[in-house]
Amino acid sequence: MIELHQFRPFWGLPNASPFCMKAETYLRFRGIPYQVVPSGPRKSPSGQVPFIVDDGRVITDSSAIIAHFESRRQDPLDEDLSAADRATAFFVRELVEDRLYWQITYMRWGDPAGWAAFRPDLVKYLPLGMRGPVLFLLRRRLLRQMRQHGLTPANPQAAYARGKAVLDALAGLLGERPYFLGAVPRSLDMSLYAFLANILDQPHGNPLQAHARTLDSLVGYCARMKALCWQGWPDQED
Ligand SMILES: N[C@@H](CCC(=O)N[C@@H](CS)C(=O)NCC(=O)O)C(=O)O
Numbered sequence: 001m002i003e004l005h006q007f008r009p010f011w012g013l014p015n016a017s018p019f020c021m022k023a024e025t026y027l028r029f030r031g032i033p034y035q036v037v038p039s040g041p042r043k044s045p046s047g048q049v050p051f052i053v054d055d056g057r058v059i060t061d062s063s064a065i066i067a068h069f070e071s072r073r074q075d076p077l078d079e080d081l082s083a084a085d086r087a088t089a090f091f092v093r094e095l096v097e098d099r100l101y102w103q104i105t106y107m108r109w110g111d112p113a114g115w116a117a118f119r120p121d122l123v124k125y126l127p128l129g130m131r132g133p134v135l136f137l138l139r140r141r142l143l144r145q146m147r148q149h150g151l152t153p154a155n156p157q158a159a160y161a162r163g164k165a166v167l168d169a170l171a172g173l174l175g176e177r178p179y180f181l182g183a184v185p186r187s188l189d190m191s192l193y194a195f196l197a198n199i200l201d202q203p204h205g206n207p208l209q210a211h212a213r214t215l216d217s218l219v220g221y222c223a224r225m226k227a228l229c230w231q232g233w234p235d236q237e238d
Pocket of ligand 1: 041050
């Protein structure tokens with residue numbers, strides 16, 4: 001049985017880490033049996049989650065995990081994509097996994113209102129040893145990294161404007177299509193869904209989420225991906 005090492009579900013989301021949710025969305029989409037092993041960055045060989053153990057082989061990085069399983073299939077998800085669509089997928093994934101990752105981090109750890117809502121629930125979720133100075137230092141590191149991405153607690157309006165621009169571009173790219181590259185889901189959709197769902201479905205609202213909820217095409221897309229990959233969740237989970 002494949003082991004998927006990742007955070008436990010949090011805040012009603014399958015995973016508050018979009019990278020973990022991306023890997024798990026893929027496994028569910030493909031119907032690959034797996035077992036979740038609750039974990040964290042300190043237990044990972046790369047210092048990041050998710051990672052999988054498949055027959056003793058450890059694979060870190062959500063895209064590498066997807067590539068590992070796709071390489072064994074007769075019907076790879078991206079096989080018949082044109083060179084232009086492959087390039088689009090590459091750039092969109094790179095941009096989303098950088099920009100929206102920091103937006104998601106910002107709405108929880110950086111935005112003062114977001115942190116006020118996130119902190120009490122995070123403290124309950126974290127192991128005892130991580131609740132005091134470790135959490136303080138972790139947030140300090142994240143704030144520094146967010147600042148390098150132009151996101152500061154002092155100016156949520158400017159910070160969210162950057163995220164809203166990405167969401168608008170994604171809505172423009174999706175248009176009327178059911179999935180980002182056309183009629184069927186591709187590996188890009190595993191990523192985009194996980195990132196968008198983390199914005200749309202988290203329980204505490206913020207300007208980025210409010211904006212996302214006005215973009216009907218993205219809302220409809222997430223509903224489609226949820227029905228495809230996460231039907232029945234969370235009933236069957238812990
Ligand atoms: N490129 C990696 C990124 C994974 C990642 O950033 N994971 C975060 C959790 S959302 C993490 O483990 N962060 C800990 C750290 O970087 O110290 C992937 O696609 O899996």
